[in-house]
Amino acid sequence: MAATDVPLHLGLRGRVAGEFVARPGPRRLATIAVRWVIVNGGVAMALVGRHRAYGLAPPVAVLATMFAAFTIVGLAVRRARVTIEGGGVRWGWDLLGVRMDLERLRAVDVYRDAIALVPRRGSTWFLSARDWDRWDAMARAVARAGLxxxxxxxxxPWRARLQSYGRVLDGLMILAMLGATSLVVIAAGS
Structure with missing residues (x-):
């Protein structure tokens, strides 16, 4: 597995058996969260400056930046793709990604609700059905790729379900939106 990788469709052998993205609802939530947090963070910082509540300025700036960072990372994760080919499986974006080559794979276990990519050494990758769109096609693509x-x-197994980041990520998006909204309320009251 490499921290940096070649663009999609280069570097892995064989034809693409399938390319998959996150479900539309979570992608939409992440996009809304980024916009919401950036707008509300800007409004909160403007209110603090306008009311001359300079004691609130540092915490508001830090919290607004933190909430924006959470949502931007969440949006980036939701925009990542999984590509399944005969040469392995790749997770990432056009210019950056990680992959598990066929030579590293010991087994691919397909469950009703997850796919486990078990390497010869290292950590197992779990792809959960609730995180990826077109789940049935993903399970078929793994077999079609010859893995x-x-x-x-x-x-x-339970450990695979614990590695599904979908619900946690959606919760962080909602908490960041609530946090940015509370910053506006606090700044307006100063």
Missing amino acids: PVTVHDAGA
């Missing part, structure tokens, strides 16, 4: 697949009729 070493084992299909299980059961749900994924």
